Amino acid sequence: MDAKAPDNASGPAATPPADPGNGLAGSGRSWSLQRExxxxxxxxxxxxxxxxxxxxxxxxxxxxxxxxxxxxxxxxxxxxxxxxxxxxxxxxxxxxxxxxxxxxxxxxxxxxxxxxxxxxxxxxxxxxxxxxxxxxxxxxxxxxxxxxxxxxxxxxxxxxxxxxxxxxxxxxxxxxxxxxxxxxxxxxxxxxxxxxxxxxxxxxxxxxxxxxxxxxxxLGATLYFRRRMVKDLMRPVGSLHQGVRKLQGGNYNHRIEVFRRDELGELAEAFNGMAAAVHNSHEALTHRATHDPLTGLANRAALMEHLTASFGAGSTRRNRNEGLLFIDIDDFKEVNDSLGHALGDALLIQLATRLKGCVRSDDLVARLGGDEFAIVVMDDDAGSVTAGIAERIHEALRAPFFVGDD
CATH class of the missing domain: 1.20.120 (Four Helix Bundle (Hemerythrin (Met), subunit A))
Incomplete structure (x- = not known):
């Protein structure tokens, strides 16, 4: 699994805060709803x-x-x-x-x-x-x-x-x-x-x-004002209300189309900027909650969520085969004690890189904590895929690890 943080390009960049005196920065308001x-x-x-x-x-x-x-x-x-x-x-x-x-x-x-x-x-x-x-x-x-x-x-x-x-x-x-x-x-x-x-x-x-x-x-003035109210106020406000409800429901990718260059247009732009900021924050928080900060691998919580989805009651994925591998480093404490925690962390990062190189894109590599790792493999009925990946991991770990200047 890719350890990089999610790409923020999926939504528009966060809009700078509004200037109370001049409206949103760069909004280019061409007319005022209040004046009209x-x-x-x-x-x-x-x-x-x-x-x-x-x-x-x-x-x-x-x-x-x-x-x-x-x-x-x-x-x-x-x-x-x-x-x-x-x-x-x-x-x-x-x-x-x-x-x-x-x-x-x-x-x-x-x-x-x-x-x-x-x-x-x-x-x-x-x-x-x-x-x-x-x-x-x-x-x-x-x-x-x-x-x-x-x-x-x-x-x-x-x-x-x-x-x-x-x-x-x-x-x-x-x-x-x-x-x-x-x-x-x-x-x-x-x-x-x-x-x-x-x-x-x-x-x-x-x-x-x-x-x-x-x-x-x-009567004409009433009809005119009703038309202007529907066009200039009710529809934009309804669009904003719908956007807020979608954002409240967790749809952080929803954006409001901006057709106006007045106060409501600035409000729509501000909403889109806020939604982009919330989306980016949600992606960052989700990544932190489900990934190990050192190796970039999935963490224990992500592994448990995956296993619950696969084997829990009412799961829709129980009809497929999955293999589970556990890996740890013998005497890893001695590495930390003799070489220091910085080099121990470097060793864990190299190990994570080799493990990711041995699996496919559909497989899940997770760090459980310390020197313990787990791999969930999408397998066939005979379990041959899991066995093959275990062999590749065994071969990959035979090569020596070089950390620091040694």
Missing amino acids: WSRAFLLMLAALLIGAVVTIVGVHGLMDQVQETSTRLRLELQRVELLGSALDDHEQLGHQLLSNAPVDRSAFVRQQEAVSRLFEDAISGLPGRTETLAPIIAARQSWQEALTEHGLWGAQVQSLQGNHMDETPAFAASGAGIRKQLADVRRFSLAEMDNGLAHSADLERLLAIGRSALFVVA
Whole structure:
């Protein structure tokens, strides 16, 4: 058996310890997993923020528009309602004047001036839309014409004399026409309010679209991160976990393929270096535990393990023949005492070399301790192989041994 230590070339050389500041020596990291994940997270966050800002801005814009329209329409309706109420009161006083009832004519004129101001406020407060402004202007003109026609406009009131009951139907018809014109204004204002409600519906649709867009962005970001997690994290970590389990199970030759140039790639390289170091240490310890340090032959433990495997209970090798030879050196103690232990060791080394030269590669030569040796021979049914090797050993040991300078 070859007495040399096992060749360490069976696995990669141990990797130097990692430098905490620069990663593994010579790793050549080209990109950082932490930086890539941070960049992806920032991109997702930016997309969500942009979507949220666009949605919020759109919602605020529509809300402001709806609020402005609603406020304006409420003011329009209030002005029209106030104007209509004032016109009704003024028309009642006009009927009383035409029927020659006792009425404070100065109060009637003041009321008329107040109605005129309400018309002016309504006209100035309404936007320049034909649907609302034109009916108000027409109503004011009709109101002034009706009052003038029946002698109730301004200073005419003071000179109105007698009973004019025959004019009240025409005056009432004029009032009905004016109320119809104001009703047109209210109808158009209500139509605008309906449009405002339509804007509210648009707002609801925009909110729904915004929520859907944010959901799609979040879903896309989730799928993207899941894909990146599987590719960049779960698979490499799973490979590392499998490698650790194999190393734990005694498979010291297992290595992890390194495809990445980031922190996980450095970790894989570190694992391979550690596995190589463990493999080399295991080989060295195994060799020390099963070989004699002086001669390089198998030791007693290796011999007993071999014999147990061959002849122990449940052995699968009991159907083959093996021969066992025992060899020792007569008066070896005198050699040590007279020549010294160093020359005695040299004699043992020469003896081990001659014994190995007499056997085949399948046979086992072991040093039991001191000057005792044993040889296990793969034999045939007749035992002729063992006998032949014993003869070769006898002939090899006839030659003299030269140790030291003698």
